[in-house]
Amino acid sequence: MRKLMVLVAFAALVTASCGVVAGAGEDVVRVYSGRHYDLEQAFRDFAKQTDISVEFLYGGDAELRERIAAEGEDTPADVFMTVDAGNLWLAGQQGLLKPMNSKELTGAVPAGLRDPQGRWFGLSMRARTLMYNPKRVDPAEFPDRDSYAALAEPKWKGRLCMRNSTNSYTQSLVASLIADYGYGRALQIVKGWVANDVEIVNSDVRIIETIDAGGCDVGITNHYYLARMLEEDPDLSVKPFWANQAGPGVHVNISGAGVLKHSDNPELARRLLEWLATGGQNSFADGNHEYPVNPDVEPEPLIADFGEFDYQPVNAKAYGSLNAKAVQLMGEAGYS
Ligand SMILES: [Fe+2]
CATH class of the missing domain: 3.40.190.10 (Periplasmic binding protein-like II)
Structure with a gap:
């Protein structure tokens, strides 16, 4: 019941800092994101390809991390996304994240850009x-x-x-x-x-x-x-x-994400992260001219011109x- 009330509160928060990208199916994954750059395009592509809807709430990295901690097991969110590895590390330290055992994620994201315990993964660099x-x-x-x-x-x-x-x-x-x-x-x-x-x-x-x-x-x-x-x-x-x-x-620093320990839909959340690290890499990274983390994905031409490093x-x-x-x-x- 309490969780339902928080869900209603989440919906009520759909103002300037929130949004919904509807997929064709009934599944919904909810994201708290410190990243704002062109994220909606990536969510639209994901919803189109998987039929999974995405609800998102924007805020600052630290502010959202504190919010997740305060909401505890009542949090409506499934995924915490940030523009900084430090806040993902802190979220891991606070016990807010669920380790993901995903071959797709460990295969797509180089070891230097993710948590060795699988609690968070870099998605762009x-x-x-x-x-x-x-x-x-x-x-x-x-x-x-x-x-x-x-x-x-x-x-x-x-x-x-x-x-x-x-x-x-x-x-x-x-x-x-x-x-x-x-x-x-x-x-x-x-x-x-x-x-x-x-x-x-x-x-x-x-x-x-x-x-x-x-x-x-x-x-x-x-x-x-x-x-x-x-x-x-x-x-x-x-x-x-x-x-x-x-x-x-x-x-370097990353934009990255982890699945919340108290997520109701950890499987959907995992699918979102897997998609972002593979087929969704260009949707996620290119709008802000960031480098894909996945070595199989080419960076957009303007930054490719800066040369390899x-x-x-x-x-x-x-x-x-x-x-x-x-x-x-x-x-x-x-x-x-
Ligand atoms: Fe920036």
């Missing part, structure tokens, strides 16, 4: 890497290892633009520096960026615009912002440099458990 203005920088100036750390060298003084410290992308990148180098060395790196008078910009798009305009020579952003902007203006004077190719690989396996535990340390480190370094 984004790279956070160096962006530069080719009129002002020769990419041979960037080392193929310690590429993020190298921006602390004095030669980059007055030439850097980076994202603000309250942004989760910055926090996960710094958390991965702590995991790779230890707190002390990571602190030296971030202090070096600050000593270089890094210009802090609170938008990846604005970082790319500033590099294009010659206001900065180098920055760090997610790859898909460059793709979006190149779609509008193919003459943009900004190129990506794939960081750490002779080291651990470029820093090695990536560092997603260290979800570091992104989740070192988040507070990363924030503390940036404060200590005077990075705002």
Whole structure:
């Protein structure tokens, strides 16, 4: 009965942040999603191909995770979807997710992009890497290892633009520096960026615009912002440099999902995840110019043009458990 009441509440929430994509059959899978980018197209394709309807509720990653925890066994949701591995890791730690034993998922998603215990799976990948203005920088100036750390060298003084410290992308990148180098060395790196008078910009798009305009020579952003902007203006004077190719690989994060422990329809939820990781990869990833996780699926042409790269396996535990340390480190370094 309580569950029914929550279901009614879920339906009542069908406002700006909710929606339903109806399939031909009676089955319904319900998704709480921190990912908003073009998700409805993927759900429409899924509903069309499987007859399973999808009801979805959008919110922030952390907000939805807390909501699931609060709803407990009464949650109407079957799937938790996020734009960040750290929140999936935290959901796993909180016991909110059900391990999925699916050959299709483990076959489709590389080990470095999913939970070893099968509680969550990456479904698309984004790279956070160096962006530069080719009129002002020769990419041979960037080392193929310690590429993020190298921006602390004095030669980059007055030439850097980076994202603000309250942004989760910055926090996960710094958390991965702590995991790779230890707190002390990571602190030296971030202090070096600050000593270089890094210009802090609170938008990846604005970082790319500033590099294009010659206001900065180098920055760090997610790859898909460059793709979006190149779609509008193919003459943009900004190129990506794939960081750490002779080291651990470029820093990546995922959009991913897990099935909830208290899902009423774990089989339908599993089918949605399996479809998203296989036949639905392009529907899911391409709209936001993200990379498919499934190595059998081609990325869309604009990002395929950026060239192939090695990536560092997603260290979800570091992104989740070192988040507070990363924030503390940036404060200590005077990075705002
Ligand atoms: Fe983004």
